[in-house]
Amino acid sequence: MARIYNFSAGPAMLPEEVLKEAAEEMLDYRGCGMSVMEMSHRSKVFQQIIDEAEADLRKLIGIPENYKVLFLQGGATLQFGMIPMNLMTVNKKADYINTGVWTKKAIQDAKLFGEVRVIASGEENGFKRIPDMKGLKVNPDADYVYMCDNNTIYGTKFKEYPDTGNIPLICDMSSCFLSEPIDVKKFGMIYAGAQKNVGPAGVTIIIIRDDLVARSAELPLPVYLRYAPHAENGSMYNTPPTYGIYICGKVFKWLLANGGLEKRKEANEAKAKIIYDYLDQSKFYKASVEKDSRSLMNVTFRTPSDELDAEFLEGAKKYKFTNLKGHRSTGGLRASIYNAMPIDGVKALVAYMKEFEEAHK
Numbered sequence: 001m002a003r004i005y006n007f008s009a010g011p012a013m014l015p016e017e018v019l020k021e022a023a024e025e026m027l028d029y030r031g032c033g034m035s036v037m038e039m040s041h042r043s044k045v046f047q048q049i050i051d052e053a054e055a056d057l058r059k060l061i062g063i064p065e066n067y068k069v070l071f072l073q074g075g076a077t078l079q080f081g082m083i084p085m086n087l088m089t090v091n092k093k094a095d096y097i098n099t100g101v102w103t104k105k106a107i108q109d110a111k112l113f114g115e116v117r118v119i120a121s122g123e124e125n126g127f128k129r130i131p132d133m134k135g136l137k138v139n140p141d142a143d144y145v146y147m148c149d150n151n152t153i154y155g156t157k158f159k160e161y162p163d164t165g166n167i168p169l170i171c172d173m174s175s176c177f178l179s180e181p182i183d184v185k186k187f188g189m190i191y192a193g194a195q196k197n198v199g200p201a202g203v204t205i206i207i208i209r210d211d212l213v214a215r216s217a218e219l220p221l222p223v224y225l226r227y228a229p230h231a232e233n234g235s236m237y238n239t240p241p242t243y244g245i246y247i248c249g250k251v252f253k254w255l256l257a258n259g260g261l262e263k264r265k266e267a268n269e270a271k272a273k274i275i276y277d278y279l280d281q282s283k284f285y286k287a288s289v290e291k292d293s294r295s296l297m298n299v300t301f302r303t304p305s306d307e308l309d310a311e312f313l314e315g316a317k318k319y320k321f322t323n324l325k326g327h328r329s330t331g332g333l334r335a336s337i338y339n340a341m342p343i344d345g346v347k348a349l350v351a352y353m354k355e356f357e358e359a360h361k
C-alpha cells in the first residue's frame with residue numbers, strides 16, 4: 001500500500017485512521033453481518049450512527065440547543081438555491097458579500113427569488129483579498145446577509161465576521177468547516193459540503209437556527225427543497241446519504257480524540273505558516289493572496305511564469321504529490337492542506353519547492 005500526499009481542493013484527504021476503521025467494518029459492521037452501505041436507514045443500528053454523528057458534532061463545535069443539524073444531499077450548490085427559496089421570504093431582499101466564484105453562483109440563484117444587493121465585493125482587486133468588514137452597511141430590510149468564509153479557489157478567508165445585528169448571517173463554510181472553532185450563535189445558518197474537510201462527497205451539513213427553519217414551514221415548494229421537513233424528521237424525511245454520514249461521524253470522533261477544534265486550528269496554522277513563510281522570503285514564488293486575507297486551507301501561489309507552473313506540476317509527480325494545479329478559473333498553483341494533511345506532507349512540499357527554485361532561479 002502506498003498512500004501519497006494529495007493536495008486536492010476536494011474531494012480531499014481523510015484521516016488514515018478513519019479509512020482503516022471503515023475498511024475493517026466494510027463487510028460486517030460490528031456483528032450486523034452487513035456493510036453500513038447495505039443497511040436500512042430505518043434500522044436501530046443506523047439510527048445510532050446518525051444520532052452519534054450529530055451528538056459528536058454538537059459536542060465538537062458547541063452547537064446551541066436552538067439550532068438544528070441536518071445532513072442533506074445536493075452539495076453546497078443546492079444550498080445556493082435552497083437558501084433564497086426558504087429564507088428570502090419575508091421582504092424578498094437579501095444582502096450578499098461577494099468574494100468570488102462561490103458567492104457569484106449563490107447570487108445568481110438568489111436573483112431568481114428576490115432582490116439581491118451586493119453590499120461588499122472583492123471584484124475590483126481580482127478577489128485577492130477579503131473586502132473590509134469595518135463599517136459594512138447592512139440593509140435593515142434584508143432577510144439575511146450571505147457570505148462564504150473560505151474561498152477555496154483564490155485561497156482567501158475572513159479573519160473577522162461582519163456584524164449584521166439582528167439580521168441572520170448565512171455562511172458557506174464548505175472549505176474551512178471544522179478547521180477551527182466556530183461561534184455558531186453569530187450565524188443564522190452555517191453549511192458545508194463534506195468533501196473538502198469532513199468526509200466523502202454526497203453529504204452537506206447544515207446548522208440552522210429554529211426561527212429560520214420555521215420560515216419554510218408553509219412554503220409552496222417541493223418537500224425536499226424545504227428545511228422544515230428535514231428538521232422535523234431528523235434528516236430522515238427520505239433516505240439520507242447513509243454511508244457518507246457514517247464516515248463524517250468517524251471524522252468527528254477523530255477530531256474529538258485529537259484535541260478538538262482549538263488543537264486543529266493550532267495545527268492548521270502551523271502547517272500554513274511553513275508554506276507562507278517560505279513564499280514570503282522567496283524571490284521566485286509569489287503568494288497569490290494578500291497577507292491579511294490568506295486561507296489556512298488553500299494556499300495559492302505562482303512561479304514567475306505559466307510555463308514554470310506547468311514544469312513545477314510535472315516535477316511534483318516524482319514525489320507523488322497530486323492535485324497542485326490551481327483552479328481552472330485562476331491558473332497558478334494551489335496546495336490544499338485540510339485537517340487530514342499531515343505536517344510532514346507540507347514539509348515535503350516545501351522541500352520540493354526549494355529544490356525547484358534552486359534549479360530555476
Ligand SMILES: *Cc1c(COP(=O)(O)O)cnc(C)c1O
Nearest residue numbers: 075076077102152172174175193
Ligand atoms: C466546493 C465548494 C462549493 C461547491 O460544492 P459542491 O458540493 O460541489 O456543490 C461551494 N462553496 C465552497 C466554498 C466550496 O469550496
